[in-house]
Amino acid sequence: MFQRPMTLLEFQAKFPTDDACRNHLFSLRFPDGFRCPRCGHDRFYVIRSRHLLQCQSSACRHQTSLTVGTIFEKSRTPLRKWFSAIFLASHDKRGISALTLAREIDVTYKTAWAMLHKIRHAMRTREQSYKLGGIVEVDETYVGGPGENPKPGRGTNKTPTLVALSLSPDGKPGYLRMQAVENVKGETIAAFLNQHVEKEAIIVSDGFPSYAPVAQDRPVLAMKFDPKNNPDHMKWLHRAVSNAKTFLLGTYHGIKGKHLQAYLSEYTYRYNRRHFQGEWFNRLLQASISASPITVAELTG
Incomplete structure (x- = not known):
């Protein structure tokens, strides 16, 4: 059922304080009521000075935090600002x-x-939890920042990026994956498909020779791309790639290097939830508490 997107005023009214944010986190982390993560006891009390939940079992007394095991873990930034960041990040495509x-x-x-970047980590973690199936279009593209070699296609010095897009039974675009890679050799493409695409999926590609080894283990329909005589060949994938490059250049003015994958994951996360507009905030918040913690040192290292 379609849900109307939350407005900024509604968001501010719902989460005016850190306590309101903590109460919402509690409902998400313990939807069926509190259970001690160590012993399973269902009663607790709150240590308000430290924002901890302590198990009331006399044999346990385990203390836990609502933010432990999430991207908020050990953060000194108030929860209200975290919630605001997730709201702003999720509500603008x-x-x-x-x-x-x-x-x-x-x-x-x-x-x-x-x-x-921690929010993008949550997005990427969520996207890695399932694989594409059915008919899947696969191609490669090249992504870089402004001022890099503008030569299109293979031979550029931009970052090679593999792209996979599943199609629904009526031929409409489904779910997307994009991964920055070192090269577009057959073994690299095979590893990408093994990670992101179900083994039984039918792969649709162009006539690039690197797909030949893939065809030994998977069903592959290869057809040389001819924009004049067959402009609809992989048109949805090409459109998704074009939109991804516009996304990177428009908001972030081009991305390259070690953080490129984080931005590609952000784009695919948004693309795959384009039909769930009213659920964007709750879905991204759920992803944020489901993803493992990641430190600044891990992000920059």
């Missing part, structure tokens, strides 16, 4: 830059950058 986020929620650029 163009994404939000660290500079804009820093200004909107009154944090430093460094803090905003780390928050957004």
Whole structure:
């Protein structure tokens, strides 16, 4: 059932304080009521000075936090600012830059950058939890920042990126995957497909020779791309790639290097939820508490 997107005023009214955010986190982490993560006891009390939940079992007394095991773990940033960052990141399909986020929620650029990358980590973790199936279009593209070699296609010095898009039974675009890779050799393509695409899926590709080894283990329909005589060949994938490059250039002014994959994962996460507009905030918040913690050192290392 279609859900109307939450407005900014509705969001602010629902989460005016950190306590309101903690109460919402509690309902998400313990939807059936509290259960001690160590002993399973169902009674607890709150240590308010430290925002901890302590098990009331005399044999346990385990203390836990609502943020442990999430991207919020050990963060000194107030939960209300985290919730605001997730709301802003989820409600604009163009994404939000660290500079804009820093200004909107009154944090430093460094803090905003780390928050957004932790949110992208949650997006990527969620996308890795399932594989594409059915008919899957597969191709490669090349992504880079402004000023890099503008030569199109194979031979450019931009980052090679593998792309897979599943199709629904009526031929409409389904779910997307994009992965930055070192090269587009057959073994690289095979590893990408093994990670992201079900073994029984039918692969649709162009006539690039690197797909030949893949055809030994998977059903592959290869057809040389001819934009003049067959413009509809993999048209949905090509459109998704074009939109991804616009996304990267529009909000982030081009991305390259070690963080490229984080932005590609952000785009695919958004693309795959394009039909769930009213659920964007709750879905991204759920992804954020389901993903494992990641430190700034891990993000920058």
